[in-house]
Amino acid sequence: xxxxxxxxxxxxxxxxxxxxxxxxxxxxxxxxxxxxxxxxxxxxxxxxxxxxxxxxxxxxxxxxxxxxxxxxxxxxxxxxxxxxxxxxxxxxxxxxxxxxxxxxxxxxxxxxxxxxxxxxxxxxxxxxxxxxxxxxxxxxxxxxxxxxxxxxxxxxxxxxxxxxxxxxxxxxxxxxxxxxxxxxxxxxxxxxxxxxxxxxxxxxxxxxxxxxxxxxxxxxxxxxxxxxxxxxxxxxxxxxxxxxxxxxxxxxxxxxxxxxxxxxxxxxxxxxxxxxxxxxxxxxxxxxxxxxxxxxxxxxxxxxxxxxxxxxxxxxxxxxxxxxxxxxxxxxxxxxxxxxxxxxxxxxxxxxxxxxxxxxxxxxxxxxxxxxxxxxxxxxxxxxxxxxxxxxxxxxxxxxxxxxxxxxxxxxxxxxxxxxxxxxxxxxxxxxxxxxxxxxxxxxxxxxxxxxxxxxxxxxxxxxxxxxxxxxxxxxxxxxxxxxxxxxxxxxxxxxxxxxxxxxxxxxxxxxxxxxxxxxxxxxxxxxxxxxxxxxxxxxxxxxxxxxxxxxxxxxxxxxxxxxxxxxxxxxxxxxxxxxxxxxxxxxxxxxxxxxxxxxxxxxxxxxxxxxxxxxxxxxxxx
Ligand SMILES: *[C@@H]1O[C@H](CO)[C@@H](O)[C@H](O)[C@H]1NC(C)=O
Ligand SMILES: *[C@@H]1O[C@H](CO)[C@@H](O)[C@H](O)[C@H]1NC(C)=O
Ligand SMILES: *[C@@H]1O[C@H](CO)[C@@H](O)[C@H](O)[C@H]1NC(C)=O
Ligand SMILES: *[C@@H]1O[C@H](CO)[C@@H](O)[C@H](O)[C@H]1NC(C)=O
Ligand SMILES: *[C@@H]1O[C@H](CO)[C@@H](O)[C@H](O)[C@H]1NC(C)=O
Ligand SMILES: *[C@@H]1O[C@H](CO)[C@@H](O)[C@H](O)[C@H]1NC(C)=O
Ligand SMILES: *[C@@H]1O[C@H](CO)[C@@H](O)[C@H](O)[C@H]1NC(C)=O
Ligand SMILES: *[C@@H]1O[C@H](CO)[C@@H](O)[C@H](O)[C@H]1NC(C)=O
Numbered sequence: 001x002x003x004x005x006x007x008x009x010x011x012x013x014x015x016x017x018x019x020x021x022x023x024x025x026x027x028x029x030x031x032x033x034x035x036x037x038x039x040x041x042x043x044x045x046x047x048x049x050x051x052x053x054x055x056x057x058x059x060x061x062x063x064x065x066x067x068x069x070x071x072x073x074x075x076x077x078x079x080x081x082x083x084x085x086x087x088x089x090x091x092x093x094x095x096x097x098x099x100x101x102x103x104x105x106x107x108x109x110x111x112x113x114x115x116x117x118x119x120x121x122x123x124x125x126x127x128x129x130x131x132x133x134x135x136x137x138x139x140x141x142x143x144x145x146x147x148x149x150x151x152x153x154x155x156x157x158x159x160x161x162x163x164x165x166x167x168x169x170x171x172x173x174x175x176x177x178x179x180x181x182x183x184x185x186x187x188x189x190x191x192x193x194x195x196x197x198x199x200x201x202x203x204x205x206x207x208x209x210x211x212x213x214x215x216x217x218x219x220x221x222x223x224x225x226x227x228x229x230x231x232x233x234x235x236x237x238x239x240x241x242x243x244x245x246x247x248x249x250x251x252x253x254x255x256x257x258x259x260x261x262x263x264x265x266x267x268x269x270x271x272x273x274x275x276x277x278x279x280x281x282x283x284x285x286x287x288x289x290x291x292x293x294x295x296x297x298x299x300x301x302x303x304x305x306x307x308x309x310x311x312x313x314x315x316x317x318x319x320x321x322x323x324x325x326x327x328x329x330x331x332x333x334x335x336x337x338x339x340x341x342x343x344x345x346x347x348x349x350x351x352x353x354x355x356x357x358x359x360x361x362x363x364x365x366x367x368x369x370x371x372x373x374x375x376x377x378x379x380x381x382x383x384x385x386x387x388x389x390x391x392x393x394x395x396x397x398x399x400x401x402x403x404x405x406x407x408x409x410x411x412x413x414x415x416x417x418x419x420x421x422x423x424x425x426x427x428x429x430x431x432x433x434x435x436x437x438x439x440x441x442x443x444x445x446x447x448x449x450x451x452x453x454x455x456x457x458x459x460x461x462x463x464x465x466x467x468x469x470x471x472x473x474x475x476x477x478x479x480x481x482x483x484x485x486x487x488x489x490x491x492x493x494x495x496x497x498x499x500x501x502x503x504x505x506x507x508x509x510x511x512x513x514x515x516x517x518x519x520x521x522x523x524x525x526x527x528x529x530x531x532x533x534x535x536x537x538x539x540x541x542x543x544x545x546x547x548x549x550x551x552x553x554x555x556x557x558x559x560x561x562x563x564x565x566x567x568x569x570x571x572x573x574x575x576x577x578x579x580x581x582x583x584x585x586x587x588x589x590x591x592x593x594x595x596x597x598x599x600x601x602x603x604x605x606x607x608x609x610x611x612x613x614x615x616x617x618x619x620x621x622x623x
Contacts, residue, residue, distance in 0.1 A: 028099070028124040033092030036060060036084070041067055042128045047075075049126045051089055054180040059083035061182060062091050062101045062110070064130055064147060071276055075130055075154040075256065076147050079110035080182040097122045099134050099145070112145040130156050152182065155189075155246075155257040161199075162243035163191050169241075173259040187263035195370050196397060197242050201263055201283075207291045208263055209284055210408060212363055215396030221363040223289075224282050226415025288410050291366075295330020296405035299359075303413060311406070312357055313427040330405070338424045339386035354383065355428045356391075356420035363410035364392050364419055368400035375399070379420065390421045496571040498582050503527065503573060507537055526585060534585035535570060539578070 026042050034040060039050030048067040051060050052074065061084070063077040078091075079101045088104030097116025101109045116122060118136040122144075126132050132147035148159045153175050155161065162171045172190035176182045187208065192200045196213035198221075212221015219225055248255055254270035265283040287293055287307055288300035294308035295317070301307060308322075310331035316322035317329045338353035356379065373381055378399040382388040387403040394400065394417050409419070506527030507514045514525045516536060525537045573580040 026126045028091065028093060030093045030120055030122060033090055035091075036087040036089040040126055042126045042130075044128045046128045047126060047130045049091075049132060051084075051087070051091075054182070057083075057180055059085065060087060060089055062089065063152075063182075064126065064132060069254075069270060073277070074182070075152070075156055076132070077152050077182045080152060080176075081184060082109040084109065093119070093122050093124065095119060097136060097144075099124045099132075112150075114144045116144055129158050131159075152176070153185075153259045155259075157247055157256070158245060160243040160245045161189065161191055162241045163193060164241035165193050166241075171243075175259045175261050175263060178261050185261045187259055187261070189259045189265060191242050191244050193242060194366075195368060196400075199244065199283075201259070201265065203263055207366070209265075209289060209291055210366060211283070213368060213394075213397055213400070215394050217396055220394060220397075220417055221410070222283065223285065223363075223412055223415060226412070292328065292407050294327045294409070296407050297331040297333070298327055299409045299411060301411040303411075311409070311421060313423050330407075335424050335427055337386065337422060343386060353425040354422055355425050356382075357423045357428060359411070359419045359421060361412045361414065361416035362392075362419040363408070363412060363416055364400060365390065365402050365406040366408045367404075368392075368402055370397060371399040371401065373399050382420070382422065388422065390419055392417050392419045498571040498573050498580075500573055500575045500578055500580070502529070503537055503580060503582065505530075506535060510537075510539060536583040536585045538581040538583065540580065 026040050028034060028040060034050065036051040039048045041048045045067055047064050049062070049064050051062055052065060052072065053060055054074075061074075061077050062079055063074050065075065066073040078099075084101070084103050086104065089109075090102050092100060092102075094100045094108070094111070097119030098114060099112040101111075103109060112134055114134070116136055122134065122136040124132060124134045130147075133143045134145040135143045149171050151159065151161075151171060151173050153173050155173055160171060161173065162169075164170070170190050172188045175185035175187035175189075177185045186204050188202045188205075190200060190202075192198050192210075194213075198213055199211035199219060200207060201209040210221065211219035213219070256268055258266045258268060260266050263284070264281055267280040267282050268277040269280070271278045284290065286302035288302040294300045297311050297314045298308050299311055301309070306325075308327040310316060313334060314331035315334050316327075317332050321327075321329055371378075371381065375393045375395075378391050378393050378401075381399065382391040382401050385403075388401050389404065390402045390406055392400045406421070410416075504510065506529050507525040508527075510523075510525055514527060516524045516526050523539055525539065527535045527537050529535060570584055571582045573582065
């Protein structure tokens with residue numbers, strides 16, 4: 001008998017100890033608080049909650065960090081706006097049942113701010129998902145408060161970004177002020193109901209980025225969604241509150257997202273080889289992605305040297321600003337719509353002489369009205385109403401129509417939808433006649449080229465030039481006479497060809513002493529042309545695995561990306577195995593960044609080394 005009792009006492013002690021031990025690791029209770037520098041660790045050790053400082057600061061914060069990553073990685077901060085000034089901090093459950101951070105003078109710097117009817121039974125547990133959950137055992141398993149519902153700047157797996165239209169409650173990311181100051185910055189990232197759901201980034205509450213409407217499958221204004229593998233997306237479109245979450249489909253990859261203090265949505269993937277996070281920017285990739293860059297009725301095309309232009313039939317509102325590169329005041333219509341004229345003449349809602357200009361592969365403007373009518377009737381519907389400025393159709397959404405200003409229109413090189421813009425027929429006809437002019441010019445051009453070529457050939461034959469040389473000439477032409485459009489739809493003919501011998505001479509036969517550096521795709525040399533101009537020559541290595549098509553795409557992209565702060569692409573050279581890009585040489589400028597940095601971006605986008613394909617977001621709209 002005595003033996004049994006002592007045995008059960010022992011068992012009880014053991015289980016008691018076990019319980020204590022288990023709760024001690026990942027839970028805070030009214031009787032168990034933590035003091036700087038204590039931490040609690042989630043069950044499998046993925047995350048820890050505790051006190052930390054950021055670089056160059058003695059301020060102390062309470063937050064959640066990745067526990068097994070050697071680099072300090074903060075995903076949530078409690079007292080982000082009120083740091084502890086010393087190491088006297090305490091994190092405990094207060095008498096009213098809130099999780100609170102207080103300092104040595106018992107001043108509360110942060111609290112979970114909930115009404116708790118059972119403070120004594122309250123616990124705060126850190127889960128392996130990175131969620132910190134405050135609950136008191138009442139109402140079954142429901143929690144009183146969760147860190148996932150009060151995010152900082154990090155978006156980690158299974159978290160939900162949401163907006164509740166009824167209560168107005170939003171769960172959004174909020175940027176830090178700077179990399180070493182976690183207090184509220186200017187940017188937020190959330191989901192906006194509009195008429196059709198979109199992801200948005202706001203800067204001081206002004207729209208800064210929008211994803212375009214959700215079509216049940218993708219956000220139609222997010223470029224990468226068209227080009228990359230969308231495995232792992234899971235979508236349901238039920239009633240509000242709308243939320244978005246993601247789950248990585250590869251458990252051995254550690255990825256999370258962050259809204260940085262510049263408003264960029266950054267994908268961070270742990271690179272064990274480098275021992276650091278590698279970064280990728282899936283949402284804002286070019287200036288064109290910034291909301292309303294080109295103003296009303298402007299259109300942004302990141303492939304163009306000047307990214308903003310006015311829609312056909314429109315002109316800049318303020319030419320002086322526009323030419324300075326401030327496009328925000330947009331464009332105005334030069335010829336009124338026929339239906340507007342009819343209305344003014346009292347002819348009633350004239351169906352008059354308007355038509356629609358088709359623009360392919362577009363990011364559609366903000367604030368579409370939605371109608372469930374089917375494709376064919378979209379046009380009629382829009383035509384009937386003089387305030388309808390444009391329409392578009394997407395099989396997942398139906399018919400979208402816009403009235404008023406068209407803002408945030410962008411031309412994509414892949415994906416996007418076809419946008420139809422209302423124009424007076426006179427404007428549309430102008431297009432036709434200018435097309436005829438273009439065609440005539442092209443035909444005339446071809447005739448001239450043929451004549452010159454014939455003369456040239458005749459002269460060469462007369463001179464009995466060797467076959468070898470002839471073959472070389474044909475190769476040169478490859479670069480310059482790419483007649484059609486390449487895969488990203490841009491014409492190449494303007495780009496000058498520079499021949500290989502000239503480049504070899506300019507760089508002393510690609511002499512090592514002339515080497516400026518080495519990028520992922522090959523070395524870059526400094527050279528001097530016969531005319532004395534200095535150039536930088538990027539010779540793509542044969543091992544880079546670029547085919548001619550990819551090379552051409554890169555050439556086009558880089559030449560279209562030219563920008564006042566970047567070096568100019570002067571020409572290219574394709575001969576045999578050689579693929580070379582020739583740039584203007586700029587001493588001590590952003591040359592390295594450009595020649596080496598940019599190619600990495602292009603490599604991602606065009607060479608199939610796509611890290612973005614691993615950006616997997618699961619978007620769910622449901623209660
Ligand atoms: C911290 O200070 C050092 C030296 O003053 C500086 O090199 C470093 O960039 C600073 N780090 C941050 C994150 O500001
Ligand atoms: C929590 O910490 C504060 C500040 O030290 C203290 O005043 C309070 O009594 C503590 N609460 C509990 C329940 O221990
Ligand atoms: C908590 O209770 C007070 C008073 O009853 C009420 O005014 C307040 O809105 C409640 N707060 C929450 C978060 O429910
Ligand atoms: C909670 O615990 C305190 C002290 O341990 C006790 O005074 C108080 O009555 C308890 N409250 C409830 C609601 O059980
Ligand atoms: C935030 O916005 C304010 C006002 O526009 C500006 O003064 C401040 O520099 C911005 N802060 C950051 C970190 O960009
Ligand atoms: C998962 O990620 C790891 C590490 O990045 C990679 O080696 C592996 O191939 C990936 N597996 C799949 C199925 O994508
Ligand atoms: C661009 O022009 C608008 C007025 O149209 C002005 O408010 C804004 O400050 C200008 N922006 C810059 C960067 O100059
Ligand atoms: C025309 O479109 C505007 C804006 O969408 C709308 O307010 C108006 O009711 C429409 N008019 C007709 C006759 O449908």
